Amino acid sequence: MREHNSLINRLIQSDRGGAVLLALLGIAMVLVPLLNLAVPESSALHLSTYTMTLLGKYLTFALLALALDLVWGYCGILSLGHGAFFAFGGYAMGMYLMRQIGERGVYGNAELPDFMVFLNWQELPWYWFGFDQFWFAMLMVVLVPGVLAFVFGWLAFRSRVTGVYLSIMTQALTFALLLAFFRNEMGFGGNNGLTDFKDILGFDLQADSTRAGLFVASALALALAYLLSRFVVNSKFGRVIVALRDAESRARFIGYKV
Numbered sequence: 001m002r003e004h005n006s007l008i009n010r011l012i013q014s015d016r017g018g019a020v021l022l023a024l025l026g027i028a029m030v031l032v033p034l035l036n037l038a039v040p041e042s043s044a045l046h047l048s049t050y051t052m053t054l055l056g057k058y059l060t061f062a063l064l065a066l067a068l069d070l071v072w073g074y075c076g077i078l079s080l081g082h083g084a085f086f087a088f089g090g091y092a093m094g095m096y097l098m099r100q101i102g103e104r105g106v107y108g109n110a111e112l113p114d115f116m117v118f119l120n121w122q123e124l125p126w127y128w129f130g131f132d133q134f135w136f137a138m139l140m141v142v143l144v145p146g147v148l149a150f151v152f153g154w155l156a157f158r159s160r161v162t163g164v165y166l167s168i169m170t171q172a173l174t175f176a177l178l179l180a181f182f183r184n185e186m187g188f189g190g191n192n193g194l195t196d197f198k199d200i201l202g203f204d205l206q207a208d209s210t211r212a213g214l215f216v217a218s219a220l221a222l223a224l225a226y227l228l229s230r231f232v233v234n235s236k237f238g239r240v241i242v243a244l245r246d247a248e249s250r251a252r253f254i255g256y257k258v
Contacts, residue, residue, distance in 0.1 A: 018230060022223055028055070029219045033212035049208050052215055059218040063225055070229050074238065076245030077162075081170030084177050085145035091181075092144055094194035095128060096137030097205075101198050114196065115189050125187045134201055 032055060035047035064086045071077050098113045107117040111124055130136040152173060156166055184190040203210040232238050243251045244258050252258045 015230065018226065021226060025219045025223050029216050032215055036208060037212055049211055052208075053211055056211070056215040056218045059215070059222050062222050066222070066225055066229055070232070074233055074245065075241050078164075078167045079170045080167050081172075081174035084170075084174040085149055087177075087181075088145040088148060089141040091188060091194070092131075092137055092140040094197075095131040095140075096134060097197040097200060098194050099128070099132040100200070101196065104198055105196065113189075113194075115184075115192065116187065119184055121187070128187070 032047060032052055035045055036049060036052045039046045064082060067085075068079065068082050071079050071082070101113065103110045105114045105117075107114050109117050112121055116124070131140070152170075156169060161169065180186055181188050182191045188194070197205050199205055200210070200214075203213070205211070233242075240251070240256060244256070248258050
């Protein structure tokens with residue numbers, strides 16, 4: 001038991017910053033919604049809904065920063081196009097929210113989003129099918145960016161593209177996707193994007209309680225992503241990728257397929 005406790009203490013000491021991060025997220029998950037929902041607006045301690053929503057956005061962007069730190073800091077791969085994978089996940093959730101509007105849109109079309117009606121689309125594109133279901137949208141949030149990253153990474157690393165050349169390729173990929181999504185013919189809202197969201201899982205997105213729930217969900221997602229990243233870094237695979245970053249030739253001589 002004494003050895004077990006000493007092991008836990010060593011883990012906490014080795015990741016003191018992570019423990020502080022998780023503690024701050026736990027405090028924020030309780031304190032921010034409480035100050036918004038329970039404290040009256042006349043009080044100096046009241047936290048406005050706008051501020052709570054802005055803090056929630058910061059937490060989601062922290063997910064992007066965490067992913068970039070894992071890829072750049074530990075793998076040594078400078079990706080200038082990580083926003084593309086982040087945006088794909090956001091678009092998947094946005095497509096679900098657009099399907100939830102239904103007849104409450106400006107044009108009252110139960111099947112087509114407003115921008116499709118405005119552009120004279122006659123039917124829903126095949127890649128929008130299934131996004132009326134929350135579980136399908138959540139699956140696509142992970143699957144679509146994951147497949148894109150796998151295909152791009154497999155082609156790049158199989159061709160031994162590294163360093164600044166890989167960074168330029170990731171930037172070019174993001175710019176190409178940006179140009180494609182800005183076209184109205186793609187069916188993703190063009191340069192106006194996806195707008196006028198109404199509700200999620202039946203809860204009004206304009207309600208303070210819904211936004212408080214989304215803040216808590218964002219904080220939980222960031223905490224879980226951090227723990228997952230720590231698990232990857234501390235695993236054998238994580239030690240190998242650090243070795244590839246620091247001494248690729250040595251790792252190759254040991255027998256790893258760098």
